[in-house]
Amino acid sequence: MLIFKFLKQFVKYGTLTLIDSRGKSFTFVGTSAPKLTLCLHSKSIEHRLFLAPMLTLGEGYMDGDITIKEGDIYQLLLFCAKNDNCTSGLLKTLISRLTILRNFYHRYNPIHKSRKNVAHHYDLSESLYR
Structure with missing residues (x-):
């Protein structure tokens, strides 16, 4: 591990x-x-x-x-x-760079993904309002 x-x-x-x-x-x-x-x-x-x-x-x-x-x-x-x-400077640098990459990956939101998220949350059917 x-x-x-x-x-x-x-x-x-x-x-x-x-x-x-x-x-x-x-x-x-x-x-x-x-x-x-x-x-x-x-x-x-x-x-x-x-x-x-x-x-x-x-x-x-x-x-x-x-x-x-x-x-x-x-x-x-x-x-x-x-x-x-x-912790040595090299190890801290490695950890911080891995953290930056991880954060970028989790926050990555291109336009097509953003549109899909908006459609999922806001395109509600008419039956919900009846």
Whole structure:
């Protein structure tokens, strides 16, 4: 899984153990505490974590797709903040460029697609108004 290769580069501070949706465990070790264990409950959350890690981490936690088995939410936030500061310039540049490409793809709305969206939402039948 691509997210696990990325995490090997990302984790410089603390220890993170991820348990994926199949029950397989992956451990990433940095220099010191905290020690966290996160459970990922769906395969889609693994893919979304790679594309938008910070957003997906928060949404996944709130939706119950990610649970903290060891540690707490404050340690998780500290872990993310400390490791974000340790991330090298090249890795941050790569992440930001991937984010820009992802945002462009999701927001791309050419005229033919826009017309189709408008027709879908506003071309209502007469029976609706009777």
